[in-house]
Amino acid sequence: xxxxxxxxxxxxxIMMFARSIGDDNPIYHDEExxxxxxxxxxxxxxxxxxxxxxxxxxxxxxxxxxxKWFGSGKNPTGLDGPAPSSGGLHAEQHFEYHxxxxxxxxxxxxxxxxxxxEKESKRAGKLKFLERIQExxxxxxxxxxxxxxxxxxxxxxxxxx
Amino acid sequence: MALSAxxxxxxxxxxxxxxxxxxxxxxxxxxxxxGDYNPLHTDDLYxxxxxxxxxVFAHGMLSMGLTGKMLTNYVGDGRLAKFGVRFTNQVWPxxxxxxxxxxxxxxxxxxxxxxDLTLETKNQDGKTVITGTATARIDP
Numbered sequence: 001x002x003x004x005x006x007x008x009x010x011x012x013x014i015m016m017f018a019r020s021i022g023d024d025n026p027i028y029h030d031e032e033x034x035x036x037x038x039x040x041x042x043x044x045x046x047x048x049x050x051x052x053x054x055x056x057x058x059x060x061x062x063x064x065x066x067x068k069w070f071g072s073g074k075n076p077t078g079l080d081g082p083a084p085s086s087g088g089l090h091a092e093q094h095f096e097y098h099x100x101x102x103x104x105x106x107x108x109x110x111x112x113x114x115x116x117x118e119k120e121s122k123r124a125g126k127l128k129f130l131e132r133i134q135e136x137x138x139x140x141x142x143x144x145x146x147x148x149x150x151x152x153x154x155x156x157x158x159x160x161x
Numbered sequence: 162m163a164l165s166a167x168x169x170x171x172x173x174x175x176x177x178x179x180x181x182x183x184x185x186x187x188x189x190x191x192x193x194x195x196g197d198y199n200p201l202h203t204d205d206l207y208x209x210x211x212x213x214x215x216x217v218f219a220h221g222m223l224s225m226g227l228t229g230k231m232l233t234n235y236v237g238d239g240r241l242a243k244f245g246v247r248f249t250n251q252v253w254p255x256x257x258x259x260x261x262x263x264x265x266x267x268x269x270x271x272x273x274x275x276x277d278l279t280l281e282t283k284n285q286d287g288k289t290v291i292t293g294t295a296t297a298r299i300d301p
Contacts, residue, residue: 013194020190021226022180027238038163039239046233046244047226054196061199071200076210090221094245148245157213158251 007055007136009105014044017051044101049136049145050093052109089158091129092150099144106139114148125155163237164299166267166274175235176261179227179282183219183256191223219252228282228291231260236276236297246280246293257285262295274299 011029018028026033027043034042053059063069069078101107114131121127129152136145180187185203192203197220200207208214225246232244252258260282267276280293 016190017194020187020194021223021230022187023226023230023233025230025233025238037238043239045226046229046241047222050197050222051195056196059196061197063198069200070207070211071198071204072206072211076206090248092245092247093222093225094243095241096243097241100239160215160251 003111005052005056005109005111007052007107007109009044009048009101009103009107011042011103013051013054014042014048014103017048018045021045021047039100041102046095046097047093048101049095049134049147050149052107052134052136055109088128088130088151088153090149091152092148094148096146097144098142098146101136101144105144107144108137110135110137121154123159124157127155128153163240164235164276164297166276166299166301169264169267169276169299171264171266174261174263175231176259177231177234179231179258179260181257183252183254183258185217185254188217188219188223188254191220191226195220195222197222215253217254219254219256221248224248224252224258224282224291225293227258228260228280228293231282232262232278232280232295232297235262236278236295236299240297240299241295242275242298243296244293245295246291248290249292250284250288250290252284252290256290258282258290260291265294267299274301 015029112133114133117129119127129150132149134147138144188202192198201212202217202220205216208217262278262280265277265279276297276299278295282291283289
């Protein structure tokens with residue numbers, strides 16, 4: 001993950017993101033409606049900040065030209081040998097909003113690694129937790145969103161029983 | 162329309178069905194917009210045969226996004242100050258999710274009114290897939 005990511009907030013991206021979470025609210029796509037609302041302009045849905053992955057040049061969960069991808073092609077995984085870890089599952093996600101994101105914002109996102117800890121679980125073996133804190137600053141340098149994510153790497157697939 | 166402190170009390174709740182019969186196409190849409198192309202969520206062959214799961218399952222952030230739809234429908238647009246969740250169970254294609262917010266507390270801070278909410282999203286079997294909390298600015 002890059003230390004500092006530039007994230008432009010664009011109206012089309014917001015519209016498509018809202019569709020992808022099944023949210024028809026016109027505040028996310030209808031400029032006329034938004035102008036006449038209490039808010040006064042289009043805003044991004046509350047979970048939109050995590051779309052920062054799109055703008056991370058090093059993001060490990062996006063296929064890259066010339067690099068073998070771990071998803072399927074001819075075979076269930078494109079890599080040789082045992083199935084690789086995908087980097088873990090998402091265990092927790094917390095956002096703090098200082099203001100709402102809007103089209104035209106030019107964000108700079110910094111990532112810090114927080115705490116790590118381990119836990120034994122019946123359903124997935126040893127769990128390794130990792131906390132990442134991301135701060136989203138706007139074009140004026142003001143902090144607009146803080147994100148705290150906890151990911152978990154499991155020893156084996158989570159038992160569905 | 163925003164909530165108002167004058168007609169809200171602890172224990173009040175709001176719920177809605179945020180997705181019915183979740184489709185694999187929705188997972189593909191979410192991968193495309195979020196940029197999280199982990200094949201666990203879009204590639205059934207990989208998920209079953211390489212990763213050892215019964216098939217693809219939803220991004221945690223899609224479940225949170227769906228829960229957030231209920232939340233913003235309840236508290237109004239642009240009102241959230243905090244929104245946090247734990248992902249307690251995976252969400253699968255075919256699932257129908259119901260998200261609920263319950264008022265924990267109404268309080269004043271710096272001359273503004275806030276509501277603290279607890280959140281829970283369940284699947285069609287009553288299994289909890291998300292628990293969480295949120296804080297929103299409300300009208301007096």
